[in-house]
Amino acid sequence: MKIIGFPRKEQGTGASRRLRIAGQTPGIVYGGTAAPVNIALDHNALYHALKKETFHASILDLEIEGKVEQVLLRDFQVHAFKQLVLHVDFQRVDASQKLHTKVPLHFVNAEVSPAVKLSSGIISHVQSDLDIQCLPKNLPEFIEVDLANLQVGQSVHLADLKLPVGVTAVSQENLTIATASVPAGQVSAEGEAAAGDAEAK
Template sequence: MKVIAFPRKEQGTGASRRLRNAGQTPAIVYGGTAAPLNIALDHNALYHALKKEAFHSSILDLEIDGKVEQVLLRDFQVHAYKQLVLHVDFQRVDASQKIHVKVPLHFANAEVSPAVKLSSGIISHVMTELDISCLPKDLPEFVSVDLSKLEVGHSIHLADLKLPNGVTAVSQENLTVATASVPAGKVEAEGAAPAAGEAEAK
């Protein structure tokens, strides 16, 4: 994904306010061997880009004065109640250095899992994103979680995920990713039936 930016010389609260009034968003690029660089971006283009999942977990081509460098979106601040992006942080990417990035988890095949198909269970997504480490060229937009074999009372853990080549999970713990359970109302209803039968037997 490509992002067009403009050099920003003026700094401070007043300068940032003037930028925003002009339809631009102040930002900074840092990391690597070059000095941090203050930039500005078109607010509308940025606002729509932030709605795209890939913008948050992809290597971005940031163009400043015709020169392109690869960056990652690291942070952004949004106004408490206005549809306004206040500031954005980008980090430069070195092709030879591993990066730590959070990528979204995409859950697939829930409808064909034994938990849903046979037991009318509910699958809970315990995690929605995964902290990974990889070289920039290996960065996936997302990691897939296959739910097709998940049964009620069971869980999918980090060790069960098939990560793309060159990608490793940052966490050393075997964290729970998703669980399958029977809805509480159904459990109570099934539990009540034997109790009534027992009362009649007495």
């Protein structure tokens, strides 16, 4: 994805407020060997980009005055109740340096899993993203979690995931990624039915 930034000379609360009134969002680019640069971005373009998952987990091409550099979205602040992006931070990417970032998890095949198909179970997503390390060229947009073989009472753990080549998980723990269980109401209904059968006998 490509984004356009503009150099921002003025700083401070008043300058940022004027930028926002003019339909722009203040931001900063830092990292690498170059000095941090204060920038401004078109607010509407940024607001819509932030709604896309790939914007949060992909290397972006940031163009400032005709010069393009690769960056990662590192942080952003939004207004408590207005549809307003207050500030955004980007970090420069060095092709030879490993990144430490989060990527989203995509859960697939839940509907064909024994937990859902045979037991009418509910699958809970314990994690929605994963902390990873990799070189920029290996950065995945997402990591797939295959639930096809999940049974009721079982869980999918970090060790069960097939991470892309060159990608390692940051966590040293075998995190729980998803679990399958039978709904509480269904369990009690089955228990009452079993008790009723026992009494009938």
